[in-house]
Structures are given as structure tokens and as C-alpha cells.
Amino acid sequence: MRNKVFEYIKKKYKAEPEYLWKRYPDYAVFRHSDNRKWFGIIMNISYEKIDAQKSGMVNILNVKLEDILMRDYLVSQDGYYNGYHISRGNWISIALDGTVPFEAVCELIDIGFSATASKKKKNVLRQPKEWLIPSNPKYYDIIHAFDDTDTIDWKQGAGIIKNDIVYIYVGAPVSAIMYRCKVIETDIPYNYHSDGLTIKALMKIKLLKRYEADQFTFERLKTDFGVFAVRGPRGVPNSLSALLK
Incomplete structure (x- = not known):
């Protein structure tokens, strides 16, 4: 052998x-x-x-x-x-x-x-992953971000690479998952710092699917899927992933 x-x-x-x-x-x-x-x-x-x-x-x-x-x-x-x-x-x-x-x-x-x-x-070897990422309406109008385009730049989270899937969770007052997107480009240079927010790199994401604000609320995420916080990029429970698709 x-x-x-x-x-x-x-x-x-x-x-x-x-x-x-x-x-x-x-x-x-x-x-x-x-x-x-x-x-x-x-x-x-x-x-x-x-x-x-x-x-x-x-x-x-x-x-x-x-x-x-x-x-x-x-x-x-x-x-x-x-x-x-x-x-x-x-x-x-x-x-x-x-x-x-x-x-x-x-x-x-x-x-x-x-x-x-x-x-x-x-990064080349690993298979695409799914992420749940937060967005704060205080910093960016994510609700209308895809009104005129299906592709936007977004803060790149640690560990996220091209071809990964990201589900965007919109913070209060919406408090729900609103979008399913595919990462089509990463490591776009960017330097931003203001009010405690620091961005060193961007990724380009393409919209694949929208959700109604009452479909995947924070209360449902806690009760049905054990997701008690979305403070940064995190994995998606298998049971939640199956429904989001």
C-alpha cells in the first residue's frame, strides 16, 4: 500500500x-x-x-x-x-x-x-459556506439597497470568501433576515473608520432572494433555531438553512 x-x-x-x-x-x-x-x-x-x-x-x-x-x-x-x-x-x-x-x-x-x-x-480547497451577517440601518439603508441594482459592496467579514452565501439580518427596528446573497468578489481594498465602525475590506454580493419582514424574525430565530444574537458573521444552523433556501 x-x-x-x-x-x-x-x-x-x-x-x-x-x-x-x-x-x-x-x-x-x-x-x-x-x-x-x-x-x-x-x-x-x-x-x-x-x-x-x-x-x-x-x-x-x-x-x-x-x-x-x-x-x-x-x-x-x-x-x-x-x-x-x-x-x-x-x-x-x-x-x-x-x-x-x-x-x-x-x-x-x-x-x-x-x-x-x-x-x-x-480558501481554494474549502467548499462554499453559508453565513448570517448583521446590518445596522443606523449606518446603511439596507432596506432600499437593492431597489435599483442586484449587486452591492458590503463590509467583508472574517472567513468569508468568494462563492459563499450570506443571509443579511437587518437590525432593529426590522429585526429579521431580509436577503439571501452570493459573494462574487472579496478583498476589495477599503479604509473607513467612524463612530466605532472600522472597515478594512469590502466584498461584492449579488442578491439571490428576498424575504418578507415577518418570515424570519429575531423572535423566530431565537425560538425555532437557537440563534440568540447576530453581532458578526456566524454560521447558519442546518434547520434554518433548509428553510431559507
């Missing part, structure tokens, strides 16, 4: 193995081309170093996970272990002896690649 892993990484990520240690000539490291971080390490070790019930030699693949719960779940399954020689940072070791199916190994390589990617690369 070691060679199949090499082939998979080379084909998908154009990464070649690096052999960094003379003492361990079979240890192979795979790096990102931009930030040079490791996203995979293959070692050939004595099985008993990770599993006292096993003997002989085994190839293992070390990958990093961002999800602690996922790591804890996996290491409770056959073929998965806490990261050998890399205990910090949510690394795990996967036995490449067939205990773990090759398809599952590939999925974890993909997860590890994303977990160690640069911010720019992560």
Missing part, C-alpha cells in the same frame, strides 16, 4: 517524497509547495512501537487532523494510532498493512493536506 499512497499523492497533489534522514532512509516526507509544511510522513517501524499486540515491521502514514473528535474516534478503531513521534497537533498514524482500506487512507490524506495548507490554499 505504501507505493499506492505515493502514486495517489503524486497524481493528486504533484508532490514527490523527500528523504530527510540518513539514519532512516525509508522515511518519506510530503510537503506543500508554498508554505513547505509537511502534510504526510511515511515511516517503516516496528509494529510493537504503536501496538503491543502486533509484531514485525509496518509502514505507517502520519497525517494531521483539525477535528479533535474525529482523531479521538479514529484512534479507537483498528489500524489508527496516536501520531508516532508527532504527538502534538492532532497527528495520527495509519497502518498501511491493509487494516485500513486504501480509500479511507486517501480521504485522510486529503484531510491532512487541507489541515496543513496555507490560508490562501485553504
